Amino acid sequence: MKKTSARKSSAARKSVAAHKKTATRKKAAAPKKTTTRKKAAAPKKTVARRKAATRKPKGKESLDALKKRAGRIAALLRKKYPGAGTALSAENPFELLVATVLSAQCTDTRVNMVTRTLFKKYRSPDDFAGARRSTLEKEIRPTGFFRAKARSIMELSQDIVDKFGGKVPDNMDDLVTLRGVGRKTANVVLAGYFNKPAIAVDTHVRRVSGRLGLTANTDPVKIEFDLMDILPEREWQPFSFIVILHGREVCKSRRPRCELCILKKYCPSSELADR
Numbered sequence: 001m002k003k004t005s006a007r008k009s010s011a012a013r014k015s016v017a018a019h020k021k022t023a024t025r026k027k028a029a030a031p032k033k034t035t036t037r038k039k040a041a042a043p044k045k046t047v048a049r050r051k052a053a054t055r056k057p058k059g060k061e062s063l064d065a066l067k068k069r070a071g072r073i074a075a076l077l078r079k080k081y082p083g084a085g086t087a088l089s090a091e092n093p094f095e096l097l098v099a100t101v102l103s104a105q106c107t108d109t110r111v112n113m114v115t116r117t118l119f120k121k122y123r124s125p126d127d128f129a130g131a132r133r134s135t136l137e138k139e140i141r142p143t144g145f146f147r148a149k150a151r152s153i154m155e156l157s158q159d160i161v162d163k164f165g166g167k168v169p170d171n172m173d174d175l176v177t178l179r180g181v182g183r184k185t186a187n188v189v190l191a192g193y194f195n196k197p198a199i200a201v202d203t204h205v206r207r208v209s210g211r212l213g214l215t216a217n218t219d220p221v222k223i224e225f226d227l228m229d230i231l232p233e234r235e236w237q238p239f240s241f242i243v244i245l246h247g248r249e250v251c252k253s254r255r256p257r258c259e260l261c262i263l264k265k266y267c268p269s270s271e272l273a274d275r
Contacts, residue, residue, distance in 0.1 A: 061213070063230075069266050070214055070230040076262050077242040084241040086192035088112065093168040093193040094160070095119055098128070100188045101152050101180060106143040114142055125166050128157035152180025170194045183221055187240070197236035199227050204247030205240055211251060211269040 061069075078084075087108040090096035095115070102111045118139055122128050128136075136150045143149060156178040160166060168189065169175050175186035187200035199205075201220040209215050215226040231239060250257050256269075264270045 066214070067230045070227075071232065071235070073212060073214075073263055073266050074231060074235040074239055074242075076266075077246055078235075078238060080262060081242045081245045084238060084245055086188060086241060087244075088188075088192070089115060090193070091119075093170070093189055094125060096193050097156070097168055097181070097185070097189050098153055100185045101149055101156070102140060102143045104149070105145060111143055114140055125157040125160040128153055129161055155179035156181055170196070172198070183224065187224070191237045191240060195237060197233045198240075199224050199231075199236050200240040201227075202240070202244065204244045204251075207253060208243050208247045208251045211256070211267065212263065213268045 086096065088096060088099040088103060089112045090099050098118075099111055099115050102114065121139075122131060131154060133150055133154065136154065137146045140146045140149055140153075159178045160168060163177070164174065170190070172183070172186050172190065175181055175189065176183060184200050184202065187198040190196040190198035191200060201209075201223045206218065206220060206223055209223055209227060210218070214230060215223045217223050217226055227239065228236065246263075247253075250261050258264060258267075258270045261267065261270065
């Protein structure tokens with residue numbers, strides 16, 4: 001009996017020891033799984049929060065507050081860029097219209113280089129309407145998309161001759177009836193030459209207005225109307241030109257120079273430079 005009892009006791013001790021080892025292993029293994037999960041999950045949450053902070057202003061801004069902020073932004077930019085206007089060289093509204101067509105997907109500097117000689121040869125809508133297409137294409141080739149641009153210039157020139165007696169109309173309704181002329185091109189002519197209240201939305205205006213939280217749209221026409229709704233009419237004419245300069249010098253596409261920006265106080269995207 002004593003031997004049997006001893007055996008049972010020994011077996012019991014081994015069983016307890018085995019259970020302890022198993023428990024110890026489980027305890028040691030558990031933290032590894034928890035730690036791994038925590039380390040993998042933490043960075044995702046941090047990145048998500050950072051991205052959200054750079055895209056959306058905190059809280060919902062009322063329309064009145066947005067109008068006040070937009071007015072302050074316009075005032076600051078006007079003060080920084082006094083007398084800002086189109087960078088395209090033109091002596092009359094027709095030249096500005098042609099230059100604006102040529103500026104699509106091309107720098108103003110290059111357009112001015114091309115028009116310097118182009119406007120000496122073609123001095124009126126009649127001249128462009130009667131031009132030889134292949135010759136005009138070669139002359140404007142450096143601006144890119146030269147075939148489409150040559151066609152547009154010749155067609156709008158013919159429309160000006162036929163519909164408006166050779167004179168460029170000074171209102172939106174008539175300008176957009178010209179073939180190849182959309183609202184952006186029309187607004188450049190209206191604001192840039194006729195000094196009328198108009199907002200031309202190009203790539204700089206679209207980018208900067210979005211970063212400033214002045215619009216949530218990406219369509220140029222919708223952005224135009226959004227800006228017209230929140231800006232006083234007296235600000236429409238200079239707004240495009242001062243925003244374009246700001247976009248070229250400070251609010252650049254790839255690396256905005258937020259540390260130098262005079263609008264930092266009014267810009268919900270000012271953290272973009274720290275990304």
